[in-house]
Amino acid sequence: MRNVSVADVSSYLAATGWVRQPEGWRGAAVWVHEGDHEILVPGADYLADGPRRLKETLSLLARVEGRSVEDIASDISSPMADVQWYRAPIVPMDGEFGLVDAVTALNSAHAALSAAARAALDGPRPVFDGTAPKAVRDLLARVWIGPIVPSADLLTVRIPLDGENSGDPPLARRTLTLLQRATLLLREASAEVRRTGDISVFDDTVRDGVSADLCVALARFAGTDPGTRFEVGFRWARALPSEVPARTVVFEAETGTLLRRVAHRLRRLHRESASVTGLIGTLFDNGGEDRFRVHVRGEVAIGDGEPRGSIWVRLPDEAAYDVAVEAHRNRTLVRAAGTLKDVNGRRELIATSFHTVVDDRSEES
Structure with missing residues (x-):
């Protein structure tokens, strides 16, 4: 006071x-x-x-x-602090924290914010490896917890928006906005899985900031009982209003178990993912079943493995192939991303995205 x-x-x-x-x-x-x-x-x-x-x-x-x-x-x-809160089995009850629950809850809140901040800063990925960038570490160092009071059953996380020079809106707001959207998509996808049983619906949520890291962090809030529901809430700093409505996201029973499965799936997709940026050396389209392939030489990144210098890319459609023909004619750099697949004994990249890249290297080549 x-x-x-x-x-x-x-x-x-x-x-x-x-x-x-x-x-x-x-x-x-x-x-x-x-x-x-x-x-x-x-x-x-x-x-x-x-x-x-x-x-x-x-x-x-x-x-x-x-x-x-x-x-x-x-x-x-704290007019310049966004707020995130959790109501879950492992958060304080009657003002008290079990030691194991306290460690789990604080580590999970930290991991969720870290995953969201890395996605907001560097772009979404199914898995975040290595040490977080300095901007993310600095953001997490300013976050504080509380208050923890006997009359409440919440773990409250406060994220200051001042004290950083990382863009407009600041990284802290971009982080919490992304985290709110990611939790909403996870709830919607969870409901879809309960209706259809198809866990692949989670794959498309990666582009909106969902990652294996985030799924594991949220799953821990369900506690050891897979049937326990939990809530995640968001409020925006009044000194920096947001056009995005503040929300409370409720995860229904057994979502914790499902999110652990999703995390395992996203890690596997990460190991099988690939991208390439380079020049097209060969175009192939036989007009039959084997269509819209290009051979790209450049910088190939394959999941967690060693980089390569070239790869065959199977394009998603004829429109992408037309872009490839033009890029080959003009010696323009292209970038493709997708998943790996063995085709006739050859490792190919099945592209889900394909586009040209504006880069001075294309002129030099």
């Missing part, structure tokens, strides 16, 4: 639906909420009745919002 200022209280009330009245009362501002509640905010900090007014304000807000006084006070005093 010592960190809560009059200005912060006023900005919080304005952002949460309270309306300031034209007339004050003995120097205090009068705020009303839907005509049923009234709050008096002192005209300045450190007035004699300031602490009493502040306690009254926080108590009323706690009743109106159904949240703890401590949680609301933290929100008021």
Whole structure:
């Protein structure tokens, strides 16, 4: 409470639906909420009745919002922090944390943010290997947990938006926006699997930031019981509003087990994935079943394996083949990405994406 200022209280009330009245009362501002509640905010900090007014304000807000006084006070005093929270079997209950659960929950919250931040910074991938970039490590170093209070059953994670120079919007906001979208897609895909049994629906979620790392982190919040549901919530800093609505994502029973299966699948896809950037040396289309293939020489990356210098690429359709013909004629660099497949004893890249690349090297070649 010592960190809560009059200005912060006023900005919080304005952002949460309270309306300031034209007339004050003995120097205090009068705020009303839907005509049923009234709050008096002192005209300045450190007035004699300031602490009493502040306690009254926080108590009323706690009743109106159904949240703890401590949680609301933290929100008021941190206008430039986005908030993520978890309600799950392994988070605090009645203000207490089991040691194993505490370690698991904090590590999982850290892993989920790290996976989302790496996807927001460097682009989505099915698996993130190696040490996180410095910008991600710096972001995680500024995150804090809490408050943990007896009246709440949440693990609250606060991500400051200030103190970084990593773009507009800042990396912290891009991270949490991506994480919210990824959790929504995971929930939708989980519901689809329950209807159809087809786990491959998760494959397309990778381009939106889903990774094996994120799936494992979220799965841990289900606890040791695979049938336990859990929730992930998001709120945006009031000093930096977002056009993306804040959401609460509820994962139904047995989602934890499913997400572990998805993580295993994404790791396998990662091992079987490949991409190539280079020049087309050979075009092949026999007009029959063996169509739309090109041989590309350049920089080939194959999953976790050693790089190669060339590979046959099977293009997705005739339109992509037309692009390849033009690129071959003009000596233009191309990039293809997809999965590996053995075809007639030869390792080929089955492209899911294919496009030309603007690069000065094409002229030099």
